[in-house]
Amino acid sequence: MDLWKICEMGHIHWGSQGAAGFLFRYAPVGAESSYLLQRRATTVDYPATWGIPGGAIRDGESPGAAAKREFQEEIGPLPSYRITGVKVQDCGGQWKFHMILADVDREFQALCGKETVATGWFTQNDMTNLDLHPGLQIWLNEQLPAR
Numbered sequence: 001m002d003l004w005k006i007c008e009m010g011h012i013h014w015g016s017q018g019a020a021g022f023l024f025r026y027a028p029v030g031a032e033s034s035y036l037l038q039r040r041a042t043t044v045d046y047p048a049t050w051g052i053p054g055g056a057i058r059d060g061e062s063p064g065a066a067a068k069r070e071f072q073e074e075i076g077p078l079p080s081y082r083i084t085g086v087k088v089q090d091c092g093g094q095w096k097f098h099m100i101l102a103d104v105d106r107e108f109q110a111l112c113g114k115e116t117v118a119t120g121w122f123t124q125n126d127m128t129n130l131d132l133h134p135g136l137q138i139w140l141n142e143q144l145p146a147r
């Protein structure tokens with residue numbers, strides 16, 4: 001079941017078991033990598049920010065299975081992909097978001113399903129000009145060279 005969860009830090013999170021989503025990367029040889037982002041609907045938390053498709057992990061579901069299900073609901077058919085890593089973000093209060101990093105062979109066309117108003121492919125540099133979901137902002141800050 002999807003439920004709101006109040007973590008040890010007192011934040012209110014969607015997903016009693018945590019949440020998961022895919023960060024798809026297209027990494028062409030000799031050019032900057034691009035990433036598939038989703039602009040969130042105005043009806044969800046962090047409305048209208050750019051983030052990655054994902055959502056609450058259900059009882060008995062693995063983070064990977066949750067990420068696949070959410071992608072299909074929010075974006076559309078999954079491309080073929082290779083998982084390159086998983087980044088677990090803890091809010092500081094034992095609530096976790098599992099960011100599944102995966103490479104794809106091209107910038108496949110992403111549709112807009114549930115809770116999604118736009119999708120697009122962006123380089124890390126492009127992302128610095130977007131209004132990002134806080135979880136994605138944390139990831140981006142870790143990727144960019146210290147300034």
Ligand SMILES: [Zn+2]
Nearest residue numbers: 007011091093
């Ligand atoms: Zn929290």
